[in-house]
Each structure stands twice: as C-alpha cells, then as structure tokens.
Amino acid sequence: MEKRLSHVDDNNTPAMVNVSTKQTTLRTAKARSIIAVNDEILALIENGDIQSKKGPVFHTAIIAGTMGAKKAGDLIPLCHPIGMESCDISIEVIESKIVIYCTCSVTAKTGIEMEALTGASVAALTIYDMCKALSHNIVIEETRLISKTGGKKDYYHE
Structure with a gap:
C-alpha cells in the first residue's frame, strides 16, 4: 500500500479526512516544547514559577x-x-531549558495529536511573550509529538 498525505483527495485537492467509518476509541497524545532561556530569566524562578507584572509566567x-x-x-x-x-x-x-509537556485525551474517531501539539506550542509562546521584556534571546527549540495511542497505530518517541 502506497503512503500518501491524509489531507489530500484523489484529485490532489485539500480535504478533511472522512472519519465516519473509523472506530471510536480512547485516544491520547503527549507533546513537548523545549525553550532555551538565559541565566537572567532562570535567576527569576522562585517556588517553581517566574513572577512578572503580567502575573505568574x-x-x-x-x-x-x-x-x-x-x-x-x-x-x-x-x-x-x-x-x-x-x-x-x-x-x-x-x-x-524550560520543558513543557501537554497531554490530551478524547474518546473519538480521530486522534488528538494536534491538540497536544497546539497546547505545548501556545504555552511556549506565552512564556516567550511574558519573558521577552528581559531578553529576546529566548529560543523555542523544539515542539514534537512524544506519544499517541488509540488510533490505527500507537507511536512512542524514544
């Protein structure tokens, strides 16, 4: 069986995947974002958080x-x-490094990877936004899927 993109139909047109015949199962996904920050930002961490004028980061x-x-x-x-x-x-x-994990679950006919990846990404962007007054030398190094279960096949990143 040839692999192909899931969101393109036979006419090479963008299309939402039809999940009507898929089995409803419990699906989980875990994503991770990693942010590199400088010592100035790290020095502000007290009791597991950074206090800012905008609130706890x-x-x-x-x-x-x-x-x-x-x-x-x-x-x-x-x-x-x-x-x-x-x-x-x-x-x-x-x-x-600031490491963010986002784990999501749903009982549905389609997976929840995009929700976990979006959650980790938005959390990373929020940390960037709230800390950028201290330094723009903040790098969101990685956002990736760590695991998913409950669909056609499970996935686990080593």
Missing part, C-alpha cells in the same frame, strides 16, 4: 496552552473539531 502558560489545545480545530484548517476530554500541561526547568 508558568501558571499563565498552562492556562494559555489549555485554551490553545481547545482551539486546535479552529486554528488548523483541516483538523477535526473534537470534544477534548482532558488536557494536562506541566512545566519544569531542566538546566537552562
């Missing part, structure tokens, strides 16, 4: 990431709008 990023995950179907043109059942975002600092 990591807590605000968790809320923004959750809101972003809920809007994935509105932001990505051919992404199915789904009734996400859970979204959990955690943020930790490892050496000079």
Whole structure:
C-alpha cells in the first residue's frame, strides 16, 4: 500500500479526512516544547514559577496552552473539531531549558495529536511573550509529538 498525505483527495485537492467509518476509541497524545532561556530569566524562578507584572509566567502558560489545545480545530484548517476530554500541561526547568509537556485525551474517531501539539506550542509562546521584556534571546527549540495511542497505530518517541 502506497503512503500518501491524509489531507489530500484523489484529485490532489485539500480535504478533511472522512472519519465516519473509523472506530471510536480512547485516544491520547503527549507533546513537548523545549525553550532555551538565559541565566537572567532562570535567576527569576522562585517556588517553581517566574513572577512578572503580567502575573505568574508558568501558571499563565498552562492556562494559555489549555485554551490553545481547545482551539486546535479552529486554528488548523483541516483538523477535526473534537470534544477534548482532558488536557494536562506541566512545566519544569531542566538546566537552562524550560520543558513543557501537554497531554490530551478524547474518546473519538480521530486522534488528538494536534491538540497536544497546539497546547505545548501556545504555552511556549506565552512564556516567550511574558519573558521577552528581559531578553529576546529566548529560543523555542523544539515542539514534537512524544506519544499517541488509540488510533490505527500507537507511536512512542524514544
């Protein structure tokens, strides 16, 4: 069987995937974003967060990431709008990196990878926005899928 893009029909026209015949299953996805920051920003972390004039940075990023995950179907043109059942975002600092994990789940006919990736991305962008007054030397190095379960095949990044 030849591999092909899922969002293109036989006429090479963009199309939403028809999921009407797919099985409804519990589907989960975990995504990660990694942000590199400088020592000036790291020095501001107290009790697991950075306090700013706009509010607590990591807590605000968790809320923004959750809101972003809920809007994935509105932001990505051919992404199915789904009734996400859970979204959990955690943020930790490892050496000079801020690491964001977003885990989402849904019982549906289609996966939830885009919601997890959007949640991690929006959380990373929020941290950038809230810290840019201190330095623009902030790099969102990576956003990637870590795992997905419940669809045609499971995926786990080593």
